[in-house]
Amino acid sequence: MTSFGARVEKALTTFGPLCVGIDPHESLLREWGVDASPDGARFFGLRVVEAAAGTVGIVKPQVAFFERYGSAGFVALEAVLDAARQAGLIVIADAKRGDIGSTMDGYAAAWLEPGSPLESDAVTVSPYLGTGSLRATLTTAIRNDKGAFVLAATSNPEAFALQSAQVVDVEAPDGHTVAERIARDVGVWNASPAFDGSLGPIGLVVGATVDRAAFGLTDAALRGAPILAPGFGAQGAEPGELARLFGPAAPQVIASESRSILSAGPGGIAERIRERAAMYGGDRG
Numbered sequence: 362m363t364s365f366g367a368r369v370e371k372a373l374t375t376f377g378p379l380c381v382g383i384d385p386h387e388s389l390l391r392e393w394g395v396d397a398s399p400d401g402a403r404f405f406g407l408r409v410v411e412a413a414a415g416t417v418g419i420v421k422p423q424v425a426f427f428e429r430y431g432s433a434g435f436v437a438l439e440a441v442l443d444a445a446r447q448a449g450l451i452v453i454a455d456a457k458r459g460d461i462g463s464t465m466d467g468y469a470a471a472w473l474e475p476g477s478p479l480e481s482d483a484v485t486v487s488p489y490l491g492t493g494s495l496r497a498t499l500t501t502a503i504r505n506d507k508g509a510f511v512l513a514a515t516s517n518p519e520a521f522a523l524q525s526a527q528v529v530d531v532e533a534p535d536g537h538t539v540a541e542r543i544a545r546d547v548g549v550w551n552a553s554p555a556f557d558g559s560l561g562p563i564g565l566v567v568g569a570t571v572d573r574a575a576f577g578l579t580d581a582a583l584r585g586a587p588i589l590a591p592g593f594g595a596q597g598a599e600p601g602e603l604a605r606l607f608g609p610a611a612p613q614v615i616a617s618e619s620r621s622i623l624s625a626g627p628g629g630i631a632e633r634i635r636e637r638a639a640m641y642g643g644d645r646g
Contacts, residue, residue: 365483365508366551366560369587372418372451373612377641378603380453380589381413381634382619383422383441389623399433402426406441409623412631414448416638421589421617424456439478452481453510453589453615459487461494469501473509483508485566485589489523492546499550499563508562508587511547514540514576516568516592525576541577544586551585560587560613569598569606569616583610590614594621600640616641 363371385402395401406422413420422445427438445452458468471477472484483502486495488511495511502509514524524540537545544565551561565583567573569592588607592598593616604611618637625633 362506364506364556364559365502365562366556366587368451368482369419369508369564369615370560373615376416376418377638378614378616379417379600379634379638379641380419380421380615380617381409381417381622382455382617383409383420383445384619384623385423385426389620392624393627399427399430399437402430402434403437403440405627406437407444408627409630410441410445410448410450412634413445414450416631416634417450419451419453419615420445421453421455423619424454435479442479442481446480446482451483453508454479454481454484457485457487457512458498459490459494461490465494466497466501469498473498473501473505473507475505481507483510483564485510485512487512488543488546492543503550503562506562508564510564510566510587510589511543513543513547513565514567514571514573514578516570516596521571521575538577541579541582544578544582547586548582548584556585561585564589564615566591567607568592569603570596573606580609583607583613586613588614589617591617594618594637595624600637603641 383406385405387397390397390401395404422441427434442452454472471479472481486498486509488495499509526539527536528539528542529536547563547565550563564587566589569590607614622633622637
């Protein structure tokens, strides 16, 4: 099977950077005229998949909006994940899992093992119990030609104090930020000769609305990693700003949009996706 990084590169080259979020938030379900229920979330998710297939290469279901309905919500999510993968879309499960030991092994098996009911192409993970706590998950991802996106500089303002805090250790006596340390650790995973010349399988989450320099995320720190960038669309960043915001790393960026697209409703979402994709220079499939 082709590596995750290579599949991302192909999707970005073929369709452009737009990634469509699948966020069946209660208010959006009401706007779509469906119940805030597992059935409503399933309908919503499947309609987004149908509209996205062939226009973009990547979708990102937000797990929480399915999980809120318990077991029935997970059944709905399983149907959406399967439909998306069957449609040839790269599926990033936005689950933000982070734990230690066997608990993290369980999360890895749930999201990244072939044949799992929740099988996805990649999952978002939190490194704030130490990036070493993610070792088994990242190993599972690489073994299965899957991916993972590690939170580094997120777009919520509450994160800045922690993610920009200075860390001093024997490996970097001059200090660096928490986000920079995370990026450096991810870079080690992507440094394998197997990924030389292509994107690695382990990515970073870097918000499009943050000042990445303030987090210590230089061009060098981002080299070789797929970048999942929330914040485009309704949160304020515009497609035309992508090159300025990410500089030499711009070709690595997966630009995530949710409400700016989903607010078009079931009848208008396909056209909205085409419009937004074209603004990034996408829709080349």
